Amino acid sequence: MYMKHTLSISALALLAGCAVNPKPLTPTQIDTTARENIVAVDAEQEPVTAPINLYEAMARALKYNLDYKVELMEEALKNRELNLSRYDMLPQLVANAGYAGRNNFSGASSLSLITRRQSLEPSTSSERDIFTGDLSLSWDVLDFGLSYVRSQQKADEFLISQERRRKVANRIIEDVRTSYWRAVSAERLLTKLKELEGNVSTTLDNSERLAERRMSAPLTALTYQRELVQIQAEIRKLQRELVVAKAQLAALMNLRPGTNFSLVLPDRTENLPAVKYSGEDMMMTALKNRAELREVSYRQRINSKELDAALLSALPSFRGILGVNVDSNDFLFNNNWFQYGAQASWNVLNLFKIGPKKKAIRAQDDLLRQRELALTMAVMTQVHVSRARFGHLQEELQTAEHQHRVQDKILYQIRAGHKAGAMSQQTLLREEMNTLVAEVKYDIAYAEAQNAYANLFASMGIDDFAPDLTGREDVSTLTASLTNLWQEREAAMTLDQ
Structure with a gap:
């Protein structure tokens, strides 16, 4: 009874020692991780030493953008998995070593079945301590076939990871193109907007003081103040649209928030390259190149190989074995020997799985086919929309440029009239604001047209970088x-013009 209690207590103590309890991260660990991440997030980046142009911004995004790095690591992982899967097709070479011992000999005697008497005195054919070892080479034909199919599927998964990397790269390049031109507009105009806002605020304060002293008609003063407040609201709206552009560009290039850098400010140009391809040609190009459609095609290929794997798993297994053995038992006539043989096995119940497995694979194939058709329609629509959007934005750009040119001429006339005393301060401020608004709209229209131009290639699945670049x-x-x-x-x- 005492022994039972002792064993029970020992078992409970062992179970308690093996229990695993949740251990949340400590504040020190969290703080250390946060500090390490801050250092690592932009480590080993080439410093910015000169103004950044559009193509350097694209280059920095491709090299340092963390989303793109994730896709690169995913591609590298799939490549390692593919290389690893090739080893599954090799034969198995297994080495074993063992020791067995006992405190007495394993002797035995014989009993006569006729006389029911012991026919031999107890004897042994084994030592008390025995060391054994063997080296066996075996190869299963069925395992080889299944491993070959799985390796082909891994190869297709690697190709899928490449297509996903292409898709992310194209999206990043498109985003950089948009953010760059908006940031250029911000660098050009934010200083002017701040100066104009200061003038508007000063004029508004003066108008309110004049109204309080009743030195102008109340309705005239209030109307003037309303226009100034509207100008002030418009300025702040434009500032809001522009102020985040540079921060967005910095994030795409993986520059730490607050990093000071400047941009190359290219001259504005009205004309963008025209599209000489027909809509039909663009759609066919997209259907051949889009990463999403290629991924579905690879998925279909993976699924078709799944049917091959199901058929192989229903076949009998045949394994050949070749090995060498050693045994330290001195009672053996041969202490080392070669071993060879073959073994066949067949799980007959796997035959009953083929039918349901085929149905599941065909259902998956139907789903992939329907997804392919849905993506085809979506891609065709995107190409049509991107083409139409580019055309409309080109027209809007021409209109914005014309409006800006006309507004510049108006401002020139107003300033001349203000110097001559023929135009009021209110009229001058209004037209200065209108000129800045026209300039901002022109820059934004140009940025959107540039984005639409990049989107044309993204919609067709044409890479925004050379194929040899990673x-x-x-x-x-x-x-x-x-x-x-x-x-x-x-x-x-x-x-051709």
């Missing part, structure tokens, strides 16, 4: 390659 090159190499690519593309897209 993002691991240095910034200058990436910049040069991107510059050449886009300049050649713009030259090819321009219509």
Whole structure:
């Protein structure tokens, strides 16, 4: 009874010692991780030493953007998994070693079944301590076939990871193009907006003081103040649209928030490259190149191989074995020997799984086919919309440029009249505001047209970077390659005038 209690207590103590309890991260661990992440997030980046142009911004995004790095790591992981899956097709070479011992000999005697008497005295054929070892080479034909199919599926998964990387890269390039031109507009105009806002605030204060002293008609003063407040609201709205543009561009390039950098301010240009391809050609190009459609095609190929795997798993297994063995038992006539053989096995119940498995695979294939058709329609629609959007934004850009040019001429006349005393301060402020609004709208229209131009290629699935680039090159190499690519593309897209 005492022994039972002792064993019970020992068992409970053992179970208590093996219990695993949740252990939340300590504040020190969380603080350490946060500090390490802050240092690592932009470590080993080439510093910004000069104003950044559009193609350097693209290059920095491809090299340092963390979303793109995730896709690169995903692609590398799939490649490692593919390389690892090839080893599953090799034979198994297994080495074993063992020791067995006992405190007495394992002897035995014989009993006669006729006389029911012991026919031999007790004897043994084994030592008390025995060391054994063997080295066996075995190869299963069925395992080889299944491993070959799985390796093919891993290869397709690697190709899918490449398509996802292409998609992310194109999206990043498109976002950089939009953010860059908005940031350029911000650098050009925010200083002017702040100066105008200061003038408006000063004039508004003066108007309110004059109204309080009744030095102007109340209705006239209030109307004037209303216009000034509207101008002030419009200025702040424009500031809101522009002030975040540079921060967004910095985030795309993975620059730490608050990093001071400047941009190359290119001259505005009205004309963008025209599209010489027909809508039908663009749609066919998209259906051949879009990453989403290629991914579905690879998924269909993976699913078709799943049917091959199901059929293979229903076949008998055949395994060949070849090995060498050693045994330290001195009672053995041969202490080492070669072993060879073959073994066949068949799980007959796997035959009953083939039918349901085929139905599940075909259902998955039907789903993928329907998804492919849905994506085809979506891609065709995106190409049509991107083409129409680019055309409309080109027209809007021309209108914005014309409006800006006319407004510049109006402001020139107003300033001349104000100097001559023929125009009021109110009229001058209003037209200065209208000129800045026209300038901002012109820049925004140009940024949106540039985005639409990049979106044309994204909708067609045409890479925004050369196929030999991965993002691991240095910034200058990436910049040069991107510059050449886009300049050649713009030259090819321009219509003969």
